[in-house]
Amino acid sequence: MVSLAPLPLSLAFLERYRIRARRHYRPSLVGGHLMRRKGQSLEFHELVPYILGDDIRYVDWRASARHGAAKDLLVRSFVSEEQLTLVISVDTCDTMRLPEAMPKMQIAFWLAEAVALIALRSDDRVVLHRLFGRSRVGEMSGSSDFRRKRSGVRSILRRFGEGNAATTANLAVLRPHLPPAAVWLILTDLYLGDDQASMLAREIATVQDGLRWVILIDLDSWPHEKAILGEGVRLIEGPGRRSSDTPVDIHAQNILKVEAEIKGHKQRFRQSIRRAGCDVVSWQWPAVGCPEPDQFFRSAFTEDKVLQRLFMREA
Amino acid sequence: MTTTWLLGSLCIILVIIYMARPPREPRVISAARFFDILPSARKPRGCRPKPGNLRPSLPFCFQLLVLLLLVAAVLLSGATKAAGQDQRIGMWIVVDTSASMSTLQNGVTRMQIAHQEIDQAIAKAKEAGKGAVMCLRLSSFDLERQDVVTRDARVGRQAVKDLQPRPLGTDLNLVRSLLNLRDDQVGSECVITHFVVLSDLSAPEWVVDSDTARVIWRDVGLAVDNVGFTNIQGIRHPLTGLVREVNVEIAAFGTAPADAKLVVTDPDGSRVLDEKLTWLDDNRWQGAFSPSGSGLYTLEVSPGGAYRYDDQAVIEIGDGEAIRVDWQLDDRHLPEQLGWLEDREQPHLRVVPFHRNGAETDDLPILVVGSDYGQANGPVEIFDFYESSPLLADLNFDVAESLGIRGIALPEGFQPVLRDMHGLVWLAQRDSPPAAYVPGLPTGADDNLGRFSTTVFYNAVRWLLRERPLPPLYTLTEPTPGELNPQGNRLALHEDEGNTARTPRSFGRFDDLKPIRTDSLREPKWPTFLTLAVLAFSIERGFAAFGGKRWRS
Numbered sequence: 001m002v003s004l005a006p007l008p009l010s011l012a013f014l015e016r017y018r019i020r021a022r023r024h025y026r027p028s029l030v031g032g033h034l035m036r037r038k039g040q041s042l043e044f045h046e047l048v049p050y051i052l053g054d055d056i057r058y059v060d061w062r063a064s065a066r067h068g069a070a071k072d073l074l075v076r077s078f079v080s081e082e083q084l085t086l087v088i089s090v091d092t093c094d095t096m097r098l099p100e101a102m103p104k105m106q107i108a109f110w111l112a113e114a115v116a117l118i119a120l121r122s123d124d125r126v127v128l129h130r131l132f133g134r135s136r137v138g139e140m141s142g143s144s145d146f147r148r149k150r151s152g153v154r155s156i157l158r159r160f161g162e163g164n165a166a167t168t169a170n171l172a173v174l175r176p177h178l179p180p181a182a183v184w185l186i187l188t189d190l191y192l193g194d195d196q197a198s199m200l201a202r203e204i205a206t207v208q209d210g211l212r213w214v215i216l217i218d219l220d221s222w223p224h225e226k227a228i229l230g231e232g233v234r235l236i237e238g239p240g241r242r243s244s245d246t247p248v249d250i251h252a253q254n255i256l257k258v259e260a261e262i263k264g265h266k267q268r269f270r271q272s273i274r275r276a277g278c279d280v281v282s283w284q285w286p287a288v289g290c291p292e293p294d295q296f297f298r299s300a301f302t303e304d305k306v307l308q309r310l311f312m313r314e315a
Numbered sequence: 316m317t318t319t320w321l322l323g324s325l326c327i328i329l330v331i332i333y334m335a336r337p338p339r340e341p342r343v344i345s346a347a348r349f350f351d352i353l354p355s356a357r358k359p360r361g362c363r364p365k366p367g368n369l370r371p372s373l374p375f376c377f378q379l380l381v382l383l384l385l386v387a388a389v390l391l392s393g394a395t396k397a398a399g400q401d402q403r404i405g406m407w408i409v410v411d412t413s414a415s416m417s418t419l420q421n422g423v424t425r426m427q428i429a430h431q432e433i434d435q436a437i438a439k440a441k442e443a444g445k446g447a448v449m450c451l452r453l454s455s456f457d458l459e460r461q462d463v464v465t466r467d468a469r470v471g472r473q474a475v476k477d478l479q480p481r482p483l484g485t486d487l488n489l490v491r492s493l494l495n496l497r498d499d500q501v502g503s504e505c506v507i508t509h510f511v512v513l514s515d516l517s518a519p520e521w522v523v524d525s526d527t528a529r530v531i532w533r534d535v536g537l538a539v540d541n542v543g544f545t546n547i548q549g550i551r552h553p554l555t556g557l558v559r560e561v562n563v564e565i566a567a568f569g570t571a572p573a574d575a576k577l578v579v580t581d582p583d584g585s586r587v588l589d590e591k592l593t594w595l596d597d598n599r600w601q602g603a604f605s606p607s608g609s610g611l612y613t614l615e616v617s618p619g620g621a622y623r624y625d626d627q628a629v630i631e632i633g634d635g636e637a638i639r640v641d642w643q644l645d646d647r648h649l650p651e652q653l654g655w656l657e658d659r660e661q662p663h664l665r666v667v668p669f670h671r672n673g674a675e676t677d678d679l680p681i682l683v684v685g686s687d688y689g690q691a692n693g694p695v696e697i698f699d700f701y702e703s704s705p706l707l708a709d710l711n712f713d714v715a716e717s718l719g720i721r722g723i724a725l726p727e728g729f730q731p732v733l734r735d736m737h738g739l740v741w742l743a744q745r746d747s748p749p750a751a752y753v754p755g756l757p758t759g760a761d762d763n764l765g766r767f768s769t770t771v772f773y774n775a776v777r778w779l780l781r782e783r784p785l786p787p788l789y790t791l792t793e794p795t796p797g798e799l800n801p802q803g804n805r806l807a808l809h810e811d812e813g814n815t816a817r818t819p820r821s822f823g824r825f826d827d828l829k830p831i832r833t834d835s836l837r838e839p840k841w842p843t844f845l846t847l848a849v850l851a852f853s854i855e856r857g858f859a860a861f862g863g864k865r866w867r868s
Binding site for chain 2: 094095096097098099100104192221222225228229232233234235236237238239240241242243244246247248250253254257258261262265
């Protein structure tokens with residue numbers, strides 16, 4: 001179990017982050033806070049030429065007489081502004097509970113909390129989801145009663161951390177909460193089993209078909225773990241290790257072998273989801289024996305361009 | 316010490332193993348599964364102990380701690396510590412139940428006086444020990460010690476009442492060994508602060524001289540007059556075992572009565588002896604009587620005095636017993652003539668010819684008989700002889716020299732008894748297993764050779780049969796310690812109990828029965844170390860089961 005330490009970012013910091021992001025326009029095509037649709041919504045948007053099938057009741061006769069040609073009628077169009085749905089999925093497998101000095105799950109929970117709080121402050125809809133293991137999603141929206149929502153986010157994440165590590169994908173519960181144009185933020189270390197990886201890849205592909213924006217943040221602790229291994233004979237223990245009683249010789253050559261294995265493993269997954277609308281970001285742990293979790297998280301969160309883009313205005 | 320060395324060696328071996336094993340530092344990482352592709356580390360070239368490897372893990376520390384605690388427990392097995400801080404009286408009452416405690420003085424027995432003294436001691440202890448912890452142990456002693464261990468006061472009091480004298484002597488060493496018990500050997504149920512000994516014997520020097528205040532010795536005896544048997548001994552025929560005469564010794568303790576007499580009755584009730592006792596200077600009388608036949612004879616001295624167990628004796632006179640012999644000589648006229656019984660299974664004596672000597676492997680007495688006395692050419696002088704040998708009793712050496720006996724080389728294992736100038740032995744003996752060599756059987760002739768050969772033969776037979784089992788004189792008084800109602804006389808079992816005229820001497824007073832602080836008492840330290848070792852072992856095993864992998868490395 002990983003205890004949920006207090007978020008090392010203040011609310012004022014998160015608000016500044018949000019405002020700074022909102023100053024920019026997002027260049028991408030998918031995702032965003034405003035979805036413009038024609039229809040009978042509340043706000044007038046513009047006059048557009050009449051085309052066959054338009055409701056004749058919305059023809060602006062005066063404008064048509066003033067600006068249009070004899071047969072060019074102008075029709076009033078309206079837009080509806082919908083909330084952004086931000087789904088945050090957190091991987092809670094055993095590998096996420098390591099390394100002991102700075103567990104990946106801790107960083108993932110902080111990230112989920114920070115992003116959720118910013119989204120809620122922007123009146124967006126936030127869905128918290130546990131990627132593996134049977135668990136219901138936690139959903140909240142709106143910026144009213146923010147303090148209560150903040151504690152709600154922490155409560156949901158704490159529940160995720162307390163659950164037993166399970167390997168079964170928990171994707172079926174996610175579908176109803178992923179409307180078109182939603183954003184799916186996945187926090188994982190990609191140390192997935194083959195079945196887990198293929199199921200997640202299929203789900204990502206399906207989700208992308210609905211013009212949803214998928215952001216996958218790869219929490220990569222290998223540089224730090226490599227640093228604590230050192231050199232010499234070691235008993236390597238951890239999730240998934242079949243022969244933990246067998247000592248292995250740690251030296252540069254073997255480290256390269258393992259590193260290649262990890263890289264290949266992640267590479268295969270990335271190739272399976274390489275399509276438009278999916279951003280993969282890697283958060284790499286510092287290559288030191290005793291990292292500072294607060295400092296690392298603040299730095300990585302601030303410098304992550306993809307996350308900043310998440311909260312930009314649509315161009 | 317062997318255990319200490321073993322445990323110490325075990326500690327050293329454990330440390331060496333830890334030093335010799337290659338360092339295998341555990342690392343817990345999330346990418347552990349990707350290390351399955353790596354081969355197992357190569358074994359180190361040597362297993363020499365390296366001080367650098369001695370980075371003890373938690374399980375190792377605990378295991379070492381357990382071993383060290385065990386070593387400490389063994390090394391400090393004799394060390395003690397303060398037992399506690401309570402005020403308490405723990406009284407161990409030790410009561411003499413020997414035969415002399417039945418002695419009457421002023422109309423009551425010494426045992427009855429002892430019962431009263433015990434009541435007083437308990438009352439004193441209760442009075443002095445108000446508010447203190449009090450406990451009681453009770454033991455009796457005569458020729459053996461019997462402990463009564465009970466927590467129930469009523470059972471304890473009843474046990475005191477049930478104590479009665481037994482027709483047994485007194486062994487004060489039993490009391491001495493009890494007083495010498497260390498505190499930790501006394502027993503944990505009752506911490507003993509005082510020993511109260513009740514006996515009709517004077518407080519021995521080893522109690523009086525000791526500077527301990529923990530022993531109170533109450534001599535309940537008063538000097539009273541007594542007359543009784545001190546020794547009864549049968550005189551047997553050396554060959555037949557028949558009791559020819561019974562020697563009797565009677566002693567008077569205190570003032571010897573002038574009208575004392577001894578009456579002996581035979582199995583038919585007829586008086587064999589009725590004699591007034593005339594005392595010697597040391598207040599003893601010695602006499603004898605000859606039994607007229609076999610059966611039970613009753614001896615009674617009167618007046619018997621204050622102590623009754625030595626006033627009467629019942630002895631059994633047997634019919635004697637024929638000698639059973641394994642006779643291996645061709646000439647069989649002698650055993651038939653003597654009435655000896657032929658018994659090859661359980662003989663008293665084995666008679667073998669010289670050439671078969673050494674063939675037997677058991678420990679039976681053996682008489683080795685030569686072919687004959689032979690005739691040398693004229694007299695042969697004796698060179699040396701074994702002066703104290705019973706084989707030479709009543710022999711005339713001048714006659715022996717004149718007989719011209721033909722000697723033999725000394726048989727193996729024998730020592731010469733009579734040897735001639737040529738170094739040849741005429742008579743020889745062996746002590747274990749007993750054996751004797753004689754040149755021949757009695758010739759039966761009425762001459763020097765006949766008389767010499769007969770004397771030598773019976774000397775040898777008497778010596779060889781000296782330890783043959785005979786039926787005991789006191790068949791009804793077999794020494795069975797602990798028997799409460801013996802029949803007959805048991806003089807041998809309560810020797811000196813009749814001396815009731817000693818001057819009493821006590822040691823200590825019941826006023827000394829005061830509670831003491833038990834911090835002056837000690838208890839052993841080793842159970843503490845043993846408990847800690849068990850605790851450390853349990854913790855280590857508990858963590859090994861539930862504490863994660865670092866406890867199993």
